Amino acid sequence: MNIFIVSILTLLFVGAVSAIILFLASKRFKVFENPLIHQVEAALPAVNCGGCGYPGCHGFSVACVHAESLHNLVCTVGGKATMEKVAVILGKTASPVIPTLAVVRCGGSCEKRPHNNQYNGVSSCAIAHNLYGGETGCTFGCLGLGDCEVACKFDALHVNPITKLPEIDEEKCTSCNACVKTCPKLIIELRNKGIESHRIFVNCINKDKGEAIQESCSVACIGCEKCMNECAFDAISMANNLAFIDSYKCSLCRKCVSVCPTNAIVEINFPLKTNKVVDNVVSV
Amino acid sequence: MGGIHPKTYKLSAGKQIQAAPIPTQAIIPLGHYLGGPSLPIVKAGDVVKVGQMIGQASGFVSANVHSSVSGTVNKIDSHIDASGYKVPSVFIDVQGDEWLESIDRSSEIKRECTLTSAEIIKKISESGIVGLGGATFPTHVKLSPPPGKKAEILIINAVECEPYLTCDHQLMIEKTEEILIGITILMKALQVDKTIVGIENNKKDAIDLMKKHAKAFAGIEIIPLQVQYPQGGEKQLIDAVIGRQIPSGALPIEVGAVVQNVGTTFAIYEAVQKNKPLFERVITITGKSVKNHSNYRARLGTPLADIVEHAGGIPEDTGKIVAGGPMMGRALTTLEVAVAKGTSGVLFIQTPEAARKKMQNCIRCTKCVVVCPMGLEPYLLMNQSERSMNTEMEKDRIMDCIECGCCSFCCPSNRPLLDHIRYGKSTVGKIIRNRQAKK
Numbered sequence: 001m002n003i004f005i006v007s008i009l010t011l012l013f014v015g016a017v018s019a020i021i022l023f024l025a026s027k028r029f030k031v032f033e034n035p036l037i038h039q040v041e042a043a044l045p046a047v048n049c050g051g052c053g054y055p056g057c058h059g060f061s062v063a064c065v066h067a068e069s070l071h072n073l074v075c076t077v078g079g080k081a082t083m084e085k086v087a088v089i090l091g092k093t094a095s096p097v098i099p100t101l102a103v104v105r106c107g108g109s110c111e112k113r114p115h116n117n118q119y120n121g122v123s124s125c126a127i128a129h130n131l132y133g134g135e136t137g138c139t140f141g142c143l144g145l146g147d148c149e150v151a152c153k154f155d156a157l158h159v160n161p162i163t164k165l166p167e168i169d170e171e172k173c174t175s176c177n178a179c180v181k182t183c184p185k186l187i188i189e190l191r192n193k194g195i196e197s198h199r200i201f202v203n204c205i206n207k208d209k210g211e212a213i214q215e216s217c218s219v220a221c222i223g224c225e226k227c228m229n230e231c232a233f234d235a236i237s238m239a240n241n242l243a244f245i246d247s248y249k250c251s252l253c254r255k256c257v258s259v260c261p262t263n264a265i266v267e268i269n270f271p272l273k274t275n276k277v278v279d280n281v282v283s284v
Numbered sequence: 285m286g287g288i289h290p291k292t293y294k295l296s297a298g299k300q301i302q303a304a305p306i307p308t309q310a311i312i313p314l315g316h317y318l319g320g321p322s323l324p325i326v327k328a329g330d331v332v333k334v335g336q337m338i339g340q341a342s343g344f345v346s347a348n349v350h351s352s353v354s355g356t357v358n359k360i361d362s363h364i365d366a367s368g369y370k371v372p373s374v375f376i377d378v379q380g381d382e383w384l385e386s387i388d389r390s391s392e393i394k395r396e397c398t399l400t401s402a403e404i405i406k407k408i409s410e411s412g413i414v415g416l417g418g419a420t421f422p423t424h425v426k427l428s429p430p431p432g433k434k435a436e437i438l439i440i441n442a443v444e445c446e447p448y449l450t451c452d453h454q455l456m457i458e459k460t461e462e463i464l465i466g467i468t469i470l471m472k473a474l475q476v477d478k479t480i481v482g483i484e485n486n487k488k489d490a491i492d493l494m495k496k497h498a499k500a501f502a503g504i505e506i507i508p509l510q511v512q513y514p515q516g517g518e519k520q521l522i523d524a525v526i527g528r529q530i531p532s533g534a535l536p537i538e539v540g541a542v543v544q545n546v547g548t549t550f551a552i553y554e555a556v557q558k559n560k561p562l563f564e565r566v567i568t569i570t571g572k573s574v575k576n577h578s579n580y581r582a583r584l585g586t587p588l589a590d591i592v593e594h595a596g597g598i599p600e601d602t603g604k605i606v607a608g609g610p611m612m613g614r615a616l617t618t619l620e621v622a623v624a625k626g627t628s629g630v631l632f633i634q635t636p637e638a639a640r641k642k643m644q645n646c647i648r649c650t651k652c653v654v655v656c657p658m659g660l661e662p663y664l665l666m667n668q669s670e671r672s673m674n675t676e677m678e679k680d681r682i683m684d685c686i687e688c689g690c691c692s693f694c695c696p697s698n699r700p701l702l703d704h705i706r707y708g709k710s711t712v713g714k715i716i717r718n719r720q721a722k723k
Contacts, residue, residue, distance in 0.1 A: 116617060116618065117617040117618075120639065120640050121640065121700060121703055122700045122703045122704065124707075126707055127703050127704065127706075127707045130706060130707045130710055131368070131614075131703070131706075132367065132368025132369070132614070132615070132617065133364070133367075133368040133369045133370075133617070134368075139364075139368070139369050139370060208362065208370065209361070212361075212362070
C-alpha cells in the first residue's frame, strides 16, 4: 500500500515542479506576436506557394502587418478578394491587383519543329539544358521534358503528349511563378490576364536570325518587324531578332496577328474570326 | 586514388597523320570552352591569308583566333559548335591556299631559341595557343604564375587515357624532336630546369622514341605510367608523376607544377620557332565500324562532315557521334560542327552501345566512391543535386568534380550520376560566382 502512496506523491511532486518551471519559462521567454498576423494568415489561402515572394503565407502576413502600405504586396493565389480582406483587417487600402497568368512562349510542336536528334538521358529539362541545345534545330525552344509540370503545385500545367508542349489550365493557374523559375530556357512568362481573358503574345523566344531559324521551326519569330510597324499603340518592341508585345500597352486590336508571316503571334480566347466572316456573308 | 580501366580500343594507333582536305568554306568559332569569346577584327568582304589574326582575345583569360584558310570573309554569324549551342563564328569562303609570308613552311627542324622568357610567353599569347587536351585553357595564363608562386617542375601530359583517341600518340611518334624542342622552350619560359613527360604504358613505341631522343636534351625525363583512366586529368597526373596532391579548389601551381599537353607543346614549337599561329590540330576519326580509322591534321573551321567523308563516311550502324573520347566527349547533334581548338577526335558509337541502359535503384555498393579520382561521394552528390541541396553539395566539394564519368561508368544500377552531378556543379558554380561578384 505504501508503495502506491509514495509513487503517487512522487509523480505529483515532479508534475508540480515541471508545471512551475514551464509556467515561469513561458512568462520569461514569451514572444510577443502581433495578433493581426494570425488574423491575416487566416485570411490567406494557406498554400505556401511563395508566389508573393515571401517564404510562405506566414512570411507574407508578417510583411503585410509591418508594411506601411499594401503597395506591391499581392497574394497571387487569392487575388483581389483576398487582398481586400487583408486590407480590411489591417485598415489599409489594398493596391490594385492586375490578374496575371503563366504563358508558355513556344509554339514549336513536334510537327512544326521537327526533331533532328534524340535525347535519351535523364528526363529533366534542367539536365538536358545543361548538356546541349535540345532535340530540335532551335536551341531556345521548349525541351518538353516537363520540369514545369513537376513544379506546378496547382495541377494547372501539363505537357501535351502529342505536341510535347506544356499547356496551362487558366482556371487553375494562380500565377505563383513556380514554373517561370523552373524553366531553364526561360520560356514561361507571367502575363496580364487581359480583358475577358483575351491575350495576344509572341509565341516564341528564339533570338536567332530569321533565315537560320526558319529551317528548324515553321512558327518561329523571324524578326521581320512587320508587327512593330503595324502596331498603332507602340506596344511592340524588337530586341535580338525577337518581337515582344507589352501586354499593358496592347489594346488587343489583333492587327499584328494577321500580319505575322509565320503565325508566331497568337491570340487566345478571342471569338473565332471565321464565324464573323460567315455572319457578314449571311447578312449581306 | 580511384580510376577505372576501360578497354582502350586504340584502333587508329600507328595510322600516319594525313592532311585533311581544305574545306570550301571554313567556319572558325570565336568562342572558347573556357574564358571569354574573342572579338572579331575582320568584317564581311575582307580578304584573309592563312595565319592572319581574325579574332582578338577579349581579356587575359581568352585567346586570339587566326584564319586557317585563305579567302574572303563571307559573314560573321552564329554557328552550332560541339556544345550543342550556337557560338559566334567567322565564315570564310576559301580561295587557294596562300599563307602569310612570315610563317616558316620548311620542314627543317629549328633547334635554337634565342627569345627570353617574357618574349616566349608573349609569342604564345599572340599565337592564340590554348590547351589542346580538350579544356582549351589559354596557355599563356598557365605560364604566368600568380605573384608569389613559382613553378618548380614542368609536367608534359602525354597520357591520352581516353579510349579510342590516338592523336597525341601519333604526334609523339612523328614529331618527337619538335615536341622535345617545344619542351625546352616551355622550360625556358617557366624558368624551370626539370621536366617529366608522363606516357601510359600502352604506347611503348612512343616511350622508346621519346626516351631515345630525350638523351640529347638536359633535364627531360620520360616516365612510363600504368594504364588508367582518368590519369590524363591534371591533378591525377601530378599525383601519379611527382606524388603531390593539390588541395581542394587550388591550382597545380600551388604544388609548384605546371602541366601542358603534348599537342600544346608541339603547337608552341611551331609558334615560337616557325612563327606559325595555332590554326590546325591533329584529330582522330575512329569507331568500331569506321572503315578508315585515321589521324588527320585538320585546319580549324573544317566542317567535321568533310573529314568524315574523307575517312569513309558515317558507318550505317552509328547510334551516336561524339566529339572527343567516349568518356568525356560531347555527343554531336550534327556534323556541320567545325573543328575547334578543343576537338581531339570524332568517335562513331554503334547503336546498341549508344543506348542508355535502364536505371535501377542505388544498392549502396559504393563502387562510385571507390573509383572517384577526386575522393568525392558521387551517389550522395546525385541525391543532393536531385533535391537542390546546394549548401550541402558545396560542403561536399562538388566543385572538385572533374566530370570524368568514372562513377556513371562503373555503376551496376546504371544510374546517371554524372548528369546530376554536372547539373549540381553548374548550379553551385553560379551561386559561388554570384557571391564573389557581390563582395
